[in-house]
Amino acid sequence: MNQTKIGKVLHYINGQFVESVSGRVFQNINPFSNEPINEVAEGFAEDIDLAVQAARNAFDHGPWRTMSVNERMKYIIKIAELIEKNAEEISYLESLDSGLPIAQTKKQAERAAQNFRFYAEMVKSRLVGESYQVDNSFINYTIHKPVGVAGLITPWNAPFMLETWKVAPTLATGNTCILKPAEWSPLTANKLAEIIHESGLPQGVFNVVHGYGETCGAPLVAHPSVQLISFTGETTTGSAIIKNGADTLKRYSMELGGKSPAIVFEDADLNTALDAVVWQIFSFNGERCTANSRLLIHESIHDQFVDKLKERLQNIVVGDPLDPATEVGPLIHRVHYENVMRYIDIASKEGAEVISAPIPAEFNAGNYVAPTIILNANNQMTVAQEEIFGPVLTVIPFSTDEEALRIANDCKYGLAGYIWTNDIKRGHRMAQAIDCGMVWLNSQNVRDLRTPFGGSKASGIGREGGHYGFEFYTETQIVHVALDEQHIPAFGKKKVTQ
Ligand SMILES: NC(=O)C1=CN([C@@H]2O[C@H](COP(=O)(O)OP(=O)(O)OC[C@H]3O[C@@H](n4cnc5c(N)ncnc54)[C@H](O)[C@@H]3O)[C@@H](O)[C@H]2O)C=CC1
């Protein structure tokens, strides 16, 4: 498909699109062709500093945090409307930049608008305090206040949706922010800046600085005027961020990696389970934190289920991400492609059987990894323990509920789990026993934005979503009010005679 000419992407600081202080740029590469798409301003500590100053000033002196909730929500709704109006361009830019199939980026653009609408509603209805009465002597009540300047650091796997999933609650609760998008997918973050600019949001409330993790993300984390870091990305990066921010005492929300099991029991509705397992590993090109990358399958249905998986593999539409019929596109970057291919190679070396879908030769220039299943695997293998973040499904048989649970939990990650059974007691029992943040029982990952989103173990710290996100994005303050006469020890009241 023809590519529209894309101009240079600049930072968005204090309501203006600006070059880097250094004047430096980096190349943004198309994952379909590995040709450059455009140039992007490359930010360093001095650009971060300007953005933080703007956000700090907007928080301390601007109208943003003190304006009425109704007035603030008008901006949030306006942003949602502008995302809806620009949805076609957003999904095009996202597919071009990330290789995600356009049928899927369309849905992501819809979800991004919902993120703003949802938080406008949530702040009005659920950003509420509590009160505690102590007989007739005290009434103690809590209020929620914005925290200050937030640093939002996001990955490339669902860039626009994940950026808005952080920006919406940050702004709706009255904070100001600096977004540092992933360097491999800058286009839709720039579109978000254009949309927010058009919404008329007061200057300095929202800023974007582009650049690499170590040279642009790290100074944002270490900046003393930034109080919150909301991060989505790899577990090792999350850990580096917490270390780097330690001296400036911040609060963190960490949405990290996953290696989520789908457990399919012999009594499950196998056709639906098959649809879900295939979708949950091959959607987003397998670059999905909640992917069911480990299939635990009851031994009695193993062969029949695997035969059907193989059939699906042959039929998956691997293609140009801009083609609406495409189901799986190229991976984000050559470096990531090589990493995923290395895991497939390791699987063979460790004795597993690797079965891959065909890829049309016309796509040789792109970062295409064939949708792949790994058979004869066990849970000790590298491909069962490490996050591959590509279209690769590791299949492991089990014989009892206890064994399934043991395998599911024998992994450092704990993001999601998927259970397929028609036995209601077994379903709930397994759901509650899996060590992870989110379980879907007889379902793919269908989101309810009111519920907590996040992982346990190496998959994260804290929860975003619903009112759970308010814990992170607001400061809870207690006000103690005395209602009757106080009996306070009267130190120093009596004159002491020597
Ligand atoms: N739990 C969740 O909700 C989700 C987790 N993810 C995880 O994200 C990962 C894939 O995304 P990637 O972009 O490869 O992650 P990454 O950790 O490499 O990068 C994420 C962001 O962090 C920045 N960064 C890198 N090093 C940094 C540093 N030292 N200081 C500050 N910022 C730094 C990058 O520039 C980028 O903006 C996977 O592990 C995936 O599981 C992705 C989506 C959702």
Ligand SMILES: O=C(O)/C=C/C=C(\O)C(=O)O
């Ligand atoms: O729904 C969300 O808030 C986040 C979703 C992220 C994924 O589904 C993913 O990367 O797997």
